[in-house]
Amino acid sequence: MSRNDPRILAGSAIVTGAGSGLGRALSLRLTQKGMTVLGLGRRSAALSVIAEEAGRAFVAVPTDVSDFDALRSAFATLKDHPPLTLLINCAAIYPHRDFLDETPESFMNTMAINFGGTLAATRLALDHFIETGFGRILNVATFADLTPLPTASAYSTSKGANRILTRALVADLSDRFPNIVISDWMPGMLATEMGLPNGLSPERSAIWGTELALWHATSLNGATFEQDREILPARGIKSRLKDGLALRRTKPRSLNDTS
Amino acid sequence: MTSEITSINWDVIVIGTGIGGGTAGRALAETGLKTLFIEKGPLGYRSEQNTLDPNISLPQARHARGLWPGQMIAHKNNRETRFFGPLGAGVGGSSVFYAATLERPEPHDLDHSDARPHPTGGWPITFEEFEPYLAKAEELYKVSGEPHSENQTNLRPPPPLSAGDEHIARRLRKNGMQPYHLHSAMALIDGCLDCAGHKCPFPCKMDARSAGVEPALATGKASLLDNTEVTQLITNGAQITHALVRRNGETFSLKAKQFLLAGGAFGSPRLCLASTCEAHPNGIANSSGLVGRGLMFHLNELFAVWPGITDPKPTKALGLRDFYFANDQRLGMVQAMGVNASYGEIAYYFDNLISQSKMRHVPMMGKLSRLPAALASKMLGSAKIFVGLLEDLAYNENRVMPPVVGSDDIAFEYRLHEELVNRRTVFRREISRAFKGQRRLFLSFSPELNYGHPSGTMRFGRDSNLSVLNASGRTHDHQNLWCADAGFMPSSMGVNPSLTIAAQALRTAKAIKETMKNEPK
Numbered sequence: 136m137s138r139n140d141p142r143i144l145a146g147s148a149i150v151t152g153a154g155s156g157l158g159r160a161l162s163l164r165l166t167q168k169g170m171t172v173l174g175l176g177r178r179s180a181a182l183s184v185i186a187e188e189a190g191r192a193f194v195a196v197p198t199d200v201s202d203f204d205a206l207r208s209a210f211a212t213l214k215d216h217p218p219l220t221l222l223i224n225c226a227a228i229y230p231h232r233d234f235l236d237e238t239p240e241s242f243m244n245t246m247a248i249n250f251g252g253t254l255a256a257t258r259l260a261l262d263h264f265i266e267t268g269f270g271r272i273l274n275v276a277t278f279a280d281l282t283p284l285p286t287a288s289a290y291s292t293s294k295g296a297n298r299i300l301t302r303a304l305v306a307d308l309s310d311r312f313p314n315i316v317i318s319d320w321m322p323g324m325l326a327t328e329m330g331l332p333n334g335l336s337p338e339r340s341a342i343w344g345t346e347l348a349l350w351h352a353t354s355l356n357g358a359t360f361e362q363d364r365e366i367l368p369a370r371g372i373k374s375r376l377k378d379g380l381a382l383r384r385t386k387p388r389s390l391n392d393t394s
Numbered sequence: 395m396t397s398e399i400t401s402i403n404w405d406v407i408v409i410g411t412g413i414g415g416g417t418a419g420r421a422l423a424e425t426g427l428k429t430l431f432i433e434k435g436p437l438g439y440r441s442e443q444n445t446l447d448p449n450i451s452l453p454q455a456r457h458a459r460g461l462w463p464g465q466m467i468a469h470k471n472n473r474e475t476r477f478f479g480p481l482g483a484g485v486g487g488s489s490v491f492y493a494a495t496l497e498r499p500e501p502h503d504l505d506h507s508d509a510r511p512h513p514t515g516g517w518p519i520t521f522e523e524f525e526p527y528l529a530k531a532e533e534l535y536k537v538s539g540e541p542h543s544e545n546q547t548n549l550r551p552p553p554p555l556s557a558g559d560e561h562i563a564r565r566l567r568k569n570g571m572q573p574y575h576l577h578s579a580m581a582l583i584d585g586c587l588d589c590a591g592h593k594c595p596f597p598c599k600m601d602a603r604s605a606g607v608e609p610a611l612a613t614g615k616a617s618l619l620d621n622t623e624v625t626q627l628i629t630n631g632a633q634i635t636h637a638l639v640r641r642n643g644e645t646f647s648l649k650a651k652q653f654l655l656a657g658g659a660f661g662s663p664r665l666c667l668a669s670t671c672e673a674h675p676n677g678i679a680n681s682s683g684l685v686g687r688g689l690m691f692h693l694n695e696l697f698a699v700w701p702g703i704t705d706p707k708p709t710k711a712l713g714l715r716d717f718y719f720a721n722d723q724r725l726g727m728v729q730a731m732g733v734n735a736s737y738g739e740i741a742y743y744f745d746n747l748i749s750q751s752k753m754r755h756v757p758m759m760g761k762l763s764r765l766p767a768a769l770a771s772k773m774l775g776s777a778k779i780f781v782g783l784l785e786d787l788a789y790n791e792n793r794v795m796p797p798v799v800g801s802d803d804i805a806f807e808y809r810l811h812e813e814l815v816n817r818r819t820v821f822r823r824e825i826s827r828a829f830k831g832q833r834r835l836f837l838s839f840s841p842e843l844n845y846g847h848p849s850g851t852m853r854f855g856r857d858s859n860l861s862v863l864n865a866s867g868r869t870h871d872h873q874n875l876w877c878a879d880a881g882f883m884p885s886s887m888g889v890n891p892s893l894t895i896a897a898q899a900l901r902t903a904k905a906i907k908e909t910m911k912n913e914p915k
Contacts, residue, residue: 265439311439312441
């Protein structure tokens with residue numbers, strides 16, 4: 136168990152949605168940490184600008200994550216780089232659209248990017264991770280599924296599906312591959328194209344996201360963090376009593392602790 | 395199925411890839427025989443580390459993890475219980491989950507003498523004849539440990555004892571005992587994870603996968619068909635002609651000159667009993683009527699010992715054979731479990747206690763047991779768990795039932811005999827005497843069967859009316875049908891069965907090789 140895990144740092148990271156906002160900030164931060172970052176995004180020009188800023192450590196791989204064949208090609212470029220050790224699923228769109236203005240097609244287009252992209256990138260990354268039994272997946276997540284806002288039906292549904300996918304993967308994999316560690320991370324409201332003008336700067340939030348992405352511990356499997364702090368699953372009084380009796384950890388972890 | 399595998403007339407088809415099949419298959423492939431392993435479970439991924447988790451209950455989820463998909467249906471003393479047994483179904487069988495304790499039996503486990511009469515009159519092979527195969531198996535499985543005698547020189551040196559174990563050993567010696575460093579098949583490479591109880595992701599724990607199937611495949615002479623079940627063996631009387639198998643819903647047949655049963659003490663008799671035809675209404679290899687009968691387990695006697703020194707991690711180092719045979723009775727050895735007394739395990743024992751007592755009828759009693767369990771786990775956290783393996787004897791009424799077509803559930807009948815219960819009393823008394831002066835607690839309340847050590851369901855012997863196999867491991871009834879798993883054992887011994895199964899598998903492989911040499915091409 137370690138922060139800034141040297142095994143992760145020695146490998147390549149794939150960041151989806153790397154062209155702008157939080158994905159861009161996470162990619163830059165990871166290259167500063169010394170990682171090779173394969174940045175996936177639809178806008179090739181935006182990726183080129185990052186490559187200019189970050190230098191050779193950032194590899195622009197123009198990819199639409201909802202196109203699974205394109206995604207397979209993107210993962211195939213890993214053969215020229217250090218082994219994959221980190222996947223950050225950041226690609227998402229947030230169309231504000233009243234449900235009555237959605238068509239089945241427009242709704243599923245959002246699902247294909249937000250959920251389909253996460254699902255497919257995760258599946259392809261696992262082909263690499265199971266070779267060694269080691270890897271890290273960080274899913275950029277939200278609480279949007281708990282109380283969906285008006286005009287956010289497709290976004291909330293797709294992001295909620297991702298949350299379920301994390302739990303389902305933990306059920307299928309964590310006992311067999313304890314060192315493939317999957318966590319959800321809520322970056323908070325950001326001052327990005329998708330967020331709010333008075334939100335947090337993506338660069339500030341990316342410091343936490345990078346800290347969590349480079350933290351490798353089996354106990355982080357299925358864990359959820361909001362900004363810099365762990366969100367423990369809601370527990371009833373009976374469960375809390377049991378936790379107490381079993382002396383189970385109930386204190387949320389923080390990304391600001393230096394331990 | 396690939397036409398190549400179905401069209402080849404294999405030299406040997408090995409059915410099952412556990413300790414017996416893996417070891418025999420390796421020996422066969424290394425002598426140049428074209429060998430096909432058939433495994434019901436998956437090859438799996440080499441980096442997997444999962445345990446034999448009985449809480450995984452969906453058959454597909456169990457299959458993916460290399461766990462036997464079905465339940466055990468135990469009719470124990472006429473009371474039926476259903477549970478998921480500690481049984482693997484993947485490459486390496488149950489051994490990929492084992493704790494790699496490869497202990498030799500004692501001479502009296504095989505031999506009859508006036509001082510130590512054998513319940514069966516003795517195995518059809520003497521300990522002296524068997525010993526070279528034990529030594530060969532120890533070599534293949536890279537066994538380390540403290541030798542039992544000065545002339546046993548083939549073992550690798552064991553790592554030093556921990557402070558806690560040293561302390562326990564000192565006190566045992568004070569009571570006149572001779573504790574020794576257990577024999578282990580952990581190669582202890584850099585980064586060794588002490589994979590007792592779960593799959594080892596490195597070539598470190600020597601099991602039927604790393605010391606059997608993998609080296610066999612590396613010879614280029616062996617092939618593996620995983621996710622494949624042999625549903626029936628077809629015979630023309632003297633010979634097995636082919637095997638009917640099912641893979642991914644497809645049924646086909648496979649041909650071989652020799653067939654080696656190695657599906658374990660449950661699997662092999664089940665296949666024989668399922669292979670019925672007009673000429674063999676009771677199944678193949680069964681003219682004695684003994685296939686599936688003589689089922690034995692060990693009785694597990696679990697207890698905790700507090701050395702007063704907390705080691706940084708659990709150790710599986712100490713063994714004791716001082717009352718293996720005592721009071722003119724066959725008892726067995728005592729060994730460290732090498733596992734932490736975790737909350738779940740302790741809760742299990744307390745639940746067990748309650749489920750066997752009158753309190754089981756009190757609502758919520760099971761849940762309430764969690765409370766003392768939590769306290770106990772805090773208390774036992776610094777304790778080491780030991781287990782005594784009490785020898786079970788073969789009774790024909792104790793048996794594996796024929797399989798129900800289409801079901802993976804394993805049904806068996808078992809009656810606990812009074813002589814076993816009486817020997818248990820002696821065993822517990824001897825354990826108490828040995829650990830006198832040390833803080834200790836018995837964790838087994840009623841007699842607890844070790845479902846991970848089944849044996850005796852395909853016993854070997856000299857008399858074809860009283861046994862299924864001959865001394866080489868060939869069935870009395872069919873010239874080219876052999877068996878090399880725990881089923882062959884006429885008595886269950888007082889040690890873990892793995893090393894003995896591996897040794898017998900090497901003998902059987904040698905006999906198969908010699909048979910093939912003498913046959914016209």
